Amino acid sequence: MTAVLRANAGLVVVGLIGVALMIVLPLALDLFELLQITLYAVFAILALSLAFIWGYGGILCFGHSAFFGLGAYAYAVAVINIGESTAPLLLAMLLPALLAAALGYFMFYARISDIYVGVITLTLTLIFYNCMNSTAGPAYHIGDALLGGFNGMPNIPSLNIPFMPDATLEPLGMFLLCSGLLLIVYFGLHGLLATRFGRVLVAIRENEQRVEFLGYDARLHKLVAFAIGGALAGLAGCLFVAWGNYVSPPVFSVVQSAQIIIWLMVGGSGTLLGPVLGAMAMSWLTVKIGTQQLVNASAILGAVLLVFVLVVPRGVAPMVTERLVPWLLSLRRPAAAPRDIAQEGKA
């Protein structure tokens, strides 16, 4: 037991910090700040969904907001019609997963190159964006849910305790749910990546041809990973709508897709902790610079991204684990043994 804990010390620390924050933050923050942190947790789940398929599976998905937006709209439409959030939440994960699986089947089994996967996914989200923008007017509805076109769908019911439609989650409950789900997704993906499936997925990122030479069906592995990523993005979309009680076509926008990629680039796409920190830090920064009028917010964000691409091309997390920590250890123990590469990147 002790050996297991020691081997996964990084994960244990992350878990303890996560649980501690779940307890402390509601006591330390006011309502507005707690709502903001809740949103950051939702974005962190979204970032993890792309980190899994891009950072670990090597699947270049430039239009990840398609799954995020589909999850958002699926929840919105379903919860308005059903009046209870349990089934809509599941639907918000299932529909994007099915779409990702169908799309993945045609892309991966046709063995199209990475760049075309990027173009196709980007096109998909643009199609969604334009279609949803064109649904203004009373004629466009699914059951009782008016789609609302570019005005979006307001007054979407919040999440409730399963099968208890009257017990809707207050901001504190929503915070605990989103941060709890973030921890579950984070540790769940860690667990998945430690299985044979996860290791083969990483191997596919490294060398798909060799994986095939070893008897694995790389196409099937990529399809399953893509569907899992789609489901997680759909979950984030559902939580996003339940948090704000509103959804509109910009959830499908290129800007939204680009944001997720930026979170990964800043945090480090080849890790799970990096995208979480990247999503939270960049979302916080976006809010902060949005409150000032001195400099254009997009210009500041662009400059930040440029600095990261030039100075820390692999992101913050890999820089800390591969450069900063070994350097600090070497200061303490000049004659230390060579680092154990096999244990790298565990966080």
Added chain:
Amino acid sequence: MSPPLIETRALSKHFGGVQAVRGIDFALAEGELRCLIGPNGAGKSTFFKLLTGQIKPTSGVVLFRGVDITSLQAHEIARLGIGIKTQVPSVFNGLTTRQNLWIAAARHAGRKEADAAVEAQVARLGLGRFADRLVGQLAHGQRQWVELAIVLCGKPNLILLDEPAAGMTEEERVRTTEIIHEINRDHPLIVVEHDMSFIRTIARRITVFDRGSILMEGSVDEVFGSQVVRDVYLGKQAAA
């Protein structure tokens, strides 16, 4: 009589107007070590790609233990036990040597069995010095051995080696020769190689390719003594 381990019948591959492989009839018996030689463009690498399902033939069939595998996908052929070491090392550069081997071993074994299989191959091929280093950081010769160990971890019934000694130092070539002889004790091998001195150290029977066809097959002495082979391929190198 049992069928050959692997056999091709009238195997051909055209790329547009270019005939890379023309009507190859080839058979390899269980336990055999066969070397394929031939000048550049003779069709050896295309032949390997046809055997492993990377490309599909224009006509003809590939039989493995009497079963037609011509239309199978590359991973399905690999599951039958046909392992390949490619000309340029095809490894997982971002993973350690042990992690590379584990991926191969885990396809047909549980976690603990895979760990044991990895350690067995690390010891067998002497990879211990760089077992926990990233493969992308290793020298070319070491990467060749890692790839060979990956193939062995896949428990192959037949191993195809495409230029296993390419880019190696003399010391590494000697070690590779030992490894190939050792592997051949329990694995049939087909080896493509350009280096004639290396061929002499490992070959028992040689198939000579020329312009997509088999020019001749025979023992080392027969092939190296053939005037036809000298004319089309070996030239002054053999005469010297």
